[in-house]
Amino acid sequence: MGDYAVPIGFVLARRLRTAPDRIAQTIAENLHGPFRAVAVKGYVNVTMDDQWWMERLSQGFVSYPKRSGKVLVEYVSANPTGPIHIGHGRGAVVGSVLENLLDRVYDLADSEFYVNDAGEQIRKFCKSVEIRIKQLKGEDAELPEDAYHGDYVVDVARSILERFDWDTLSEEERWNVLWHDAVDMMRQWHKETLEKLGVTMKAWTSERRIRQESWPEKVIDSLRKKDYVYEQDGALWFKSTLFGDDKDRVLVKSNGEYTYYLVDIAYHMEKINRGYNLLINVWGADHIGHVPRMNAALSALGFPDYLNVVLVQTVRFWRQGVAVAMSKRKGEFLTLDELIDEIGKDAARIMFITRSVDATIDFDIEVAKQKAMENPVYYIQYAYVRAKNILARTDERQFGNSVSFDSHERMLLRLLNAFEDRMALAVRKLDPFIIESYAWELSDAFHKFYQFDRVIGSEYENARWQLVERFTEVMEELFTLLGIEKLERM
RNA sequence: GCGCCCGUAGCUCAAUGGAUAGAGCGUCGGCCUCCGGAGCCGAAGGUUGGAGGUUCGAGUCCUCUCGGGCGCGCCA
Structure with missing residues (x-):
């Protein structure tokens, strides 16, 4: 069938009011070049000359389509309240390969991990560590049902006791240690896990910094100037329906706290402010509902088409036909660390990208571990x-x-x-x-x-x-x- | 109920609107005196969930429908 096939006869048949095979025949007979052309039905099959291929060989094949712009790929962004599990692993590999690719194609591509170190979950995590500390010291304390129950919380507690003279600290100082050092330990752990997977983030952006630098307020100001916000029931709303959302969204709750949504908009505005004109976010499929909202906000701020969300479908793990729960609070899951230790970095990386991002992946854990050679x-x-x-x-x-x-x-x-x-x-x-x-x-x-x-x-x-x-x-x-x-x- | 993803060989998945829908795993049978057999060749295995439509041509696009997943908060 030759090296290349072109269905040119079919394409031109209508316009030329001629049978496809006749068109292909005519074209094949009149084509001249470093190849042999043969018509088969409406196709023209082209076989390149050996010399042409030799010439091609001498030139090399590695070259990229070139685009201009600065790209920021944000991925993983797991909460620093637990280890990185296998579900995050897929996003990590997808993000890092995209970063590598886009860095060749665009002027620049950076990577970034957004650390949600300011929310309610963090407070809960710190509280959990505090209770574990008490337990280690023999004090009477019980972990609430909705606390973080994983063993790693005990490790964090133990490490803090080793590094701080807990008894001499005031209540405020203790919370300060939890708020900074405990959370930092988690971030450090995430960094080490990712590096084991061959993923090195160029930046780790803290939600606390986004808040401290008043980006949420800047977003509100900007939207207010354009008359895209209103107050209702004591809350501040964004008219996201003007930009394709099916419902207006709350930016500031009636109790005065910022919603996660507002802070996330603020973060994206800050990214654009750093000079990036293409934002790639690698998100889990469970964030699907967040996409139109984020696009609405960026459009309102004057940056339509800046954001491109890559939705990565779920990875489900099975053990003898039973789905393995990925609950962080219960603490029963396969961590990314364990997987990498079992099958190695390269096998783990490939495992996550042998299927397209929009296909859910089903893995039997034992097969993934034992049959690494396949x-x-x-x-x-x-x-x-x-x-x-x-x-x-x-x-x-x-x-x-x-x-x-x-x-x-x-x-x-x-x-x-x-x-x-x-x-x-x-x-x-x-x-x-x-x-x-x-x-x-x-x-x-x-x-x-x-x-x-x-x-x-x-x-x-x-x-x-x-x-x-x-x-x-x-x-x-x-x-x-x-x-x-x-x-x-x- | 609404939005997005998926439905293809026993299982897990491919296939830029083009020719006879392909791999891996599993099953069966072959191939090293020769650059490394972690490889290669062959066999068996399919109504691409179903029904319409567009097109010269549909696994791919449109409509409907069935089944599975995810999401639809003043949660993060």
Whole structure:
């Protein structure tokens, strides 16, 4: 069927009032270039000349579609009240691969973790730590039902007792320690977990800072000037329905507190203020309802189309047919730390992006842990190892200079040549899965080529050698994007 | 009730509106004196949940419908 097929006959049939196969026939006969064109029904099948592919090989394939702008990818943003669990893991990998990709495509791409360190949940967490401290000191104290029950809370309590002379502290000083040091320990833990997964955030933005710098007030002022707010029942409302929301939203509650919504708008305004003109948020699917509200607010503030939310569907884990609950307060879940320890960073990363972001992932925990060897990461790493192994045999080269690419080589060539297209697709869909599956397809093509075509000592040695070299180049780039290791040996 | 995501092989999932819908796992059978067998080749396995519609052409787009998931707070 050739290297490329173009259904040009079908496309032009109506306009030319001519049968598709005749159009294709005419076009095929009149096309001239470094290829052979054959008409089949309404298609024109094009087979590129061997020399054209040789020329293409000499140029290399790694290049990106270029866009201008500064991008900020915000992801994970787990509350610092518990460990990062596996559900967050998916968002973490998706975000970090997108960051890597967009950094090649746009002028700049940064990453950021938004730390919700100011809300009611934090207060509850601090309270839980305080109770654990009392218990450690033998005092009589009971954890309420809605407190954080995980063992890590005890660890935090213990660490605080080691670092502070608790008994000498006043009530206020104690709360200060909890509010800063306990929360900071959680943030530090998150940072370490993410780094184990190969994720390094460029910035950690604190909700407290957003509040301290009066961004919520700035948002209110700005909306008020445009007459987009009103008071009702003692609360301040935003006319979000003017911007496509199905209901107006409260910004300031009747008790005077800011809603999470307002603070989040403030945070986004602050991001834009830092000079970013494309905000990518990687959110769990349970935040779906938040998307139109956020877009409404940014439109009202004069920044429509700045926000692009990547909704990542849920990861559900099963153990012997039973769904594993991901409840933070109960403390019974598989943490990301545990998963990485079990199957390794690379296998864990790939696991989260072997499916498109809008597909829910179902995993049996035991299978995920035990059958790590079936992970696609080994398939692509092995293809690379095989290629590098050939290239290492420099002293055995004899330079057979004939050129005649067979079907396996052409498959590889076509795929390599598709690099920029695939990256453009990944950017358009904002889905790392596109990159992962591309790496898998390339590896598949390479394994087949490897099986059928010998490189060293072949009369086509020079051409094949170059093909293998280009393959490793592209794979190295993909490994970088995916954030997994390139191995010389396995 | 409303909004979004999904429904494709036994299971988990692919497939830029194009030709005969593909992989992995599982099942069965083959392939190394040869650049690494963590690989390759073959077999079996499908009414793409269902019904209409648009199109030269629909797994893909539209309408309806059935089933599953998530969300619809002065929670975060």
